[in-house]
Amino acid sequence: MAQTPVKVTVTGAAGQIGYALLFRIASGQLLGADVPVKLSLLEVPQAVKAAEGTAMELDDCAFPLLSGIEITDDPNVAFAGANVALLVGAMPRKAGMERGDLLEANGGIFGPQGKAINDNAADDIRVLVVGNPANTNALIAQQHAPDVPAERFTAMTRLDHNRALSQLAAKLQVPVTEIKKMTIWGNHSATQYPDLFHAEVGGKIAAEQVDEAWLRDTFIPTVAKRGAAIIEARGASSAASAANAAIDHVFDWVNGTEWTSAAIPSDGSYGVPEGLISSFPVASRGGRWEIIQGLEIDAFSRERIDASVRELVEERDAVRALGLI
Ligand code: NAD
Ligand code: LMR
Numbered sequence: 001m002a003q004t005p006v007k008v009t010v011t012g013a014a015g016q017i018g019y020a021l022l023f024r025i026a027s028g029q030l031l032g033a034d035v036p037v038k039l040s041l042l043e044v045p046q047a048v049k050a051a052e053g054t055a056m057e058l059d060d061c062a063f064p065l066l067s068g069i070e071i072t073d074d075p076n077v078a079f080a081g082a083n084v085a086l087l088v089g090a091m092p093r094k095a096g097m098e099r100g101d102l103l104e105a106n107g108g109i110f111g112p113q114g115k116a117i118n119d120n121a122a123d124d125i126r127v128l129v130v131g132n133p134a135n136t137n138a139l140i141a142q143q144h145a146p147d148v149p150a151e152r153f154t155a156m157t158r159l160d161h162n163r164a165l166s167q168l169a170a171k172l173q174v175p176v177t178e179i180k181k182m183t184i185w186g187n188h189s190a191t192q193y194p195d196l197f198h199a200e201v202g203g204k205i206a207a208e209q210v211d212e213a214w215l216r217d218t219f220i221p222t223v224a225k226r227g228a229a230i231i232e233a234r235g236a237s238s239a240a241s242a243a244n245a246a247i248d249h250v251f252d253w254v255n256g257t258e259w260t261s262a263a264i265p266s267d268g269s270y271g272v273p274e275g276l277i278s279s280f281p282v283a284s285r286g287g288r289w290e291i292i293q294g295l296e297i298d299a300f301s302r303e304r305i306d307a308s309v310r311e312l313v314e315e316r317d318a319v320r321a322l323g324l325i
Contacts, residue, residue: 003034003035003036004036005036005037005038005067005068006031006035006036006037006038006083006084007037007038007040007081007082007083007084007122008025008030008031008037008038008039008040008082008083008084008085008086009039009040009041009042009078009079009082009084009085009086010022010025010039010040010041010042010086010088011042011043011078011085011086011087011088011089011113011131012042012043012087012088012089012090012131013041013042013043013051013054013071013088013089014041014043014047014048014050014051014053014054015047015088015089016236016237016239017088017130017239017242017243017246018041018051018054018088018089019054019239020239020240020242020243020244021086021088021243021246021247022039022041022054022058023057023058023061024243024244024247025037025039025247026039026058026061026063026065026066027061027063027065028063028065029247029251030084030247030250030251031084031250031251031254031255032251032254032255033065035065036065036066036067037065037066037067038066038067038068038069038070039055039058039066039068039069039070040069040070040071040072040077040078040079040082041054041055041069041070041071041072041078042072042073042074042075042078042079042089043071043072043073043089044073044089045073048071048072048073051071052071055069055071075112075113075116076116076119076120078116079113079116079117079119079120079121079125080120080121081120081121081122082117082120082121082122082125083121083122083124083125083126084125084126084127084128084250085117085121085125085126085127085128086128086130086246086250087110087113087127087128087129087130087131087137087138087141088130088131088246089109089131090106090109090110090130090131090132090137091105091106091108091109092132099318100318100322102133103133103136103315103318103319103322103324104322104324106131106133106136106137106140107140107319107322107324107325109131109137110129110131110137110138110140110141110144111140111141111143111144111324112144113141113144114140114141114142114143114144114145114153115144115145117141117145117148118144118145118146118147118148121148125148125152126152126154126250126253126254127141127142127148127152127153127154128154128155128156128246128249128250128253129141129153129154129155129156130155130156130242130246132188133187133188133189133315134155134156134157134188134263135155135187135188135263135276135277135278135279135312135315136277136312136315136316136319137155138153138154138155138263138277139153139275139276139277139315139316139319139325140319140324140325141153142265142277143325144325150265150275151264151265151288151289153265153277154249154253154262154263154264154277154289155188155262155263155277155279156188156242156245156246156249156262156263157184157188157192157261157262157263157279158245158246158248158249158260158261158262159188159227159238159241159242159244159245160184160188160192160194160223160224160226160261160279161182161183161184161194161245161260161261162241162244162245162248163194163222163223163226163241164182164184164194164199164219164223165179165182167219167222167223168182168196168199168201168206168210168219171210171214171219172201172206172209172210174201174202178201178202179199179200179201179206180199180200180201180259181198181199181200181259181281182194182195182199182259182260182261183195183198183199183261183279183280183281184223184261184279185270185278185279185280185281185301185304185305185308185309186278186279186304186305186307186308186309186311186312187263187278187279187308187309187311187312187315188263188279189224189308189311190224190225190228191224191307191308191311192223192224192279192308193220193224193301193304193305193307193308194219194220194223194224195281195301196210196215196219197298197300197301198281198295220304226238248260249262252284253284253287253289254284254287255284256284256285256286256287257283257284258283259281259282259283259292260281260282260283260284261279261280261281261282262279262280262282262289263277263278263279263280264277264278264280264282264289264291265277266278266280266291267291269291269293270291270295270297270305271305271306271309272305272309273309273313276309276312276313276316277312278308278309278312280292281295
């Protein structure tokens, strides 16, 4: 019997990440080369026509695995029966906007979308939030979906993880495949902490193979501020690399991995307050993320993890004060 297609909902489908993402999902790279998919594209009313144009192009690819495309501006329709939700559409920061304004504007998007997921999605729904501020947007959506297991709401730090792999590989002149156990801790923001004290290259700790000044003054800021550097160079934020990371995150969540980075709800591990959606070293087993336990955290790492987690606490407190969660 033919396999039932997996319904994948993409919000912000007419945006630049959407354009880099949809064709890869339809070609089988999100879930596997033998898994049929049905796409649901959610957009704001004024961008529905552009999404229709992208859908025409998807049709024109004649992807064997793509069993249908739906386009809507109604979250209840978009998330009805959804198995995977990629929440990409968000309110970008505009000139003169304070941090609170940004959180409030995004609360107006991610709260209702969380509720629509709660009321309409399939029982096995998995949610990845890409739209910034991703960790706190994921928290807002999760708090509006009390019937969905909390752990199904995640935020993307895989792009930061991939950036860290690439920077270290270039420094040590090794293929990225030589690097194991890379970790991004904390928030998807400039406070994130890319950790070389647990990463291994050729079986040896990465931090011992680079000098401390490079690690502290070049590696960490380059990874943490890479998003801003791309905006400066391209005049637009990262799109293809963000879409690629979203594919990596969901593929590994569904198909399993022994070690990567993802922002998932904290269970209190490593001193991160329970419930915060913070990046950890994770494995995926049986379709569930698990925080890798038992790592020793030295003083250098502790200070940086704490700083990023503090920022997440501040964001959570700000959205709480605004009545968004
Ligand atoms: P974009 O502006 O090109 O596209 C965003 C799209 O979202 C637009 O088409 C807009 O109409 C749509 N949208 C806005 N509100 C919506 C809503 N309520 N429902 C459905 N759609 C809605 O932006 P982009 O470059 O595609 O980036 C999207 C987001 O991803 C941004 O917030 C960006 O900062 C973020 N981002 C995150 C990462 C990460 O690593 N987590 C990396 C890159 C970009
Ligand atoms: C990125 O890391 O590339 C983005 O989150 C940057 C941004 O502000 O959209």
